[in-house]
Each structure stands twice: as structure tokens, then as C-alpha cells.
Amino acid sequence: MxxxxxxxxxxxxxxxxxxxxxxxxxxxxxxxxxxxxxxxxxxxxxxxxxxxxxxxxxxxxxxxxxxxxxxxxxxxxxxxxxxxxxxxxxxxxxxxxxxxxxxxxxxxxVVAEQIPPTLALSATALVLAWVLMPAWVLLTAGRGPATSAWGAAVETVLASLPQYWLGAVLVLVFALGLGWFPVVGGSGVAGIVLPALALALPLAGFLGQATRTEFERVLGQPFVLSARLRGAGDLSVRVRHVLRHAALAPLTLTGWALGATVSGAVVVETVFTRQGIGRTLVSAVESQDLPIVTGIVVLTALVYVAINLALDALYPFLDPRLTT
Structure with missing residues (x-):
């Protein structure tokens, strides 16, 4: 034949x-x-x-x-x-x-001058959110009803925190109280930590909510049991097998998350008196400088679709079934 x-x-x-x-x-x-x-x-x-x-x-x-x-x-x-x-x-x-x-x-x-500080702030916030979210989910998900419920409750609280309120609290505690960071402005690493945290903490809570349910579902899949029977440790199973599949849900939301950091920058850059697109947008709205407002809107849309297309290209690396 x-x-x-x-x-x-x-x-x-x-x-x-x-x-x-x-x-x-x-x-x-x-x-x-x-x-x-x-x-x-x-x-x-x-x-x-x-x-x-x-x-x-x-x-x-x-x-x-x-x-x-x-x-x-x-x-x-x-x-x-x-x-x-x-x-x-x-x-x-x-x-x-x-x-x-x-x-x-x-x-x-006008806008190009403000892209680098906003890009640095958004990128730092996304990295912090993606560091905090997996660490918290790995620590609390699938650890028993009480621990899992407590972990989910913390995520819910974080996701609901207003960024302007969180920014003010961070300034009061870590800038005015402890003196670890500059109160407003500031350059270098010290000046970006608090603004990035004000964006990252609510984002980490939201992404954690999207990850937890899928993470706990994947924990019960046969391939996870097979990995345990082969002698893989608990941390190895959670990181190499479970988290890889559970990450699809928050990865899908990362394009939205980038847009959220840009919109959040309008508040955070104002609270911390930082230069950036967000503060420029507020100033343009106050002065009715519509070309700048519309220019920022169009550029944000371009960045949003570019990030989503890049994420679509990453899906097959996380789940080979998506190649067909």
C-alpha cells in the first residue's frame, strides 16, 4: 500500500x-x-x-x-x-x-519624550505582578481549603484596591514614615519602586484570581499524578507541570494588563509627580489639547494590539495543542 x-x-x-x-x-x-x-x-x-x-x-x-x-x-x-x-x-x-x-x-x-518613563514604569509593574502572582499562587493554591480560601481572599482584596489610595498609603508608610524612598519624583530604582508597586499589587491580585481556579483544576489531572509517581517533588510538579498550564489564563489577560498599567499611570504618575504619558494626558485634557489626547489614545491602541498578537504567538509554547 x-x-x-x-x-x-x-x-x-x-x-x-x-x-x-x-x-x-x-x-x-x-x-x-x-x-x-x-x-x-x-x-x-x-x-x-x-x-x-x-x-x-x-x-x-x-x-x-x-x-x-x-x-x-x-x-x-x-x-x-x-x-x-x-x-x-x-x-x-x-x-x-x-x-x-x-x-x-x-x-x-511631545508624546515620544514621555514614552520612556511610562514604559519603564509599566514594564516594572508587569514584572513585579508576574513575580508576586505565581509566588503567591504556588504558596497557597491546593494547600487545603483554609489556606486556599485565605489566599483567594488576599487576591480579592488586592484586586479591589484603588491605585490612588494604595499610592498614598505607600507614600505615607515607606516614604514619609520609614524614609526608604523619595516622597515624589525621584530618579533611578528608588524613584520607581513605589509607583510600580501601586500598579503591580492590584494587578497581581487580579491575575492571581484568574490563575488560582485553573491551577487547582490542573492539580487533579492525570499527568500531574503521573509526574508524582515518577518521583517528582511537589515544587517541581507545581512549577514545571501545573503552573505552565495554569499560566495560559493570566497570559491571555496580560494584553489587558498592559492597558491597565497605562491607564493606571494617569493616576500613579500624578500621585508620585512622575513624568510620563499618563501625566501628559491629564495635562492635555485639562488644557483641551485634543490632538495630544487623541494621539495617546491611538498609540495605546497600537500597543494593546501588538502585545496581544505577541501573546498569541506565545501560546503554542505553553500548550502545544494550540498549534493545530
């Missing part, structure tokens, strides 16, 4: 279909964010040219048509709405996020 070799296109096609769907979804998310950003500018109360001129002069008053004409020409406000929308989308495709109303600079230049 002749043995036919499998058609490689049959094995590749499902993967291509899956990635095509994911890329299509990513494009829709970014397009939706860009469209919402444009509509938000149109929804601004009053005339946009008047708002810009008032912002530049620092005086709120009615403006004549002669005064508004240069502003309308500079930003293309006299063009039809559809034309403005197409220019907005095409500009984003070219990497043009617009020009700041207040600073008269490209939005990208």
Missing part, C-alpha cells in the same frame, strides 16, 4: 486563517480607536478654532472671522468633515499624529 504524505497546505491553512482573523481584528481595533479620536474632536463644545486661539492667548473671548481664518486654514477646519476624517486617517498611516494646540509641536514629538 502506498503511503501518501500529508499535504503541507492542510497543516498551514488553519494557522493562516487564525492569524488572518487576528490581524483583521487588530486593524479594526486601531481603526475604531482612530475614528473615536476623530469624533471626540468634533464633539468638543464650541468652535475648535476659537478654543485653540483662546488656549494660545490665555484669554477666553469671542473671536472674529479674521482672527479665526488662519487657525481654520492651518488645521483644515473649513474642509468637509469627510475630507477631514480621511486626512486624519491618512496622516496616522504616515505616522503623523497631528500638531499640539498648546505647544505648536508635532504630537509624536
Amino acid at each position: 502506498t503511503r501518501t504524505s500529508p499535504d503541507p497546505t492542510r497543516t498551514l491553512r488553519p494557522g493562516w486563517r487564525r492569524w488572518t482573523g487576528r490581524l483583521g481584528s487588530a486593524v479594526l481595533v486601531v481603526w475604531g480607536a482612530a475614528t473615536a479620536a476623530f469624533l471626540a474632536q468634533l464633539a468638543q463644545p464650541g468652535d475648535r478654532a476659537t478654543a485653540i486661539l483662546n488656549l494660545r492667548t490665555g484669554q477666553v473671548q469671542e473671536r472674529s472671522a479674521e482672527e479665526l481664518a488662519p487657525i481654520n486654514a492651518e488645521y483644515g477646519f473649513e474642509s468637509p468633515v469627510l475630507s477631514q476624517y480621511l486626512d486624519h486617517i491618512l496622516g496616522l498611516l504616515r505616522g503623523d499624529l497631528g500638531t499640539s494646540y498648546q505647544q505648536h509641536r508635532p504630537v509624536w514629538d
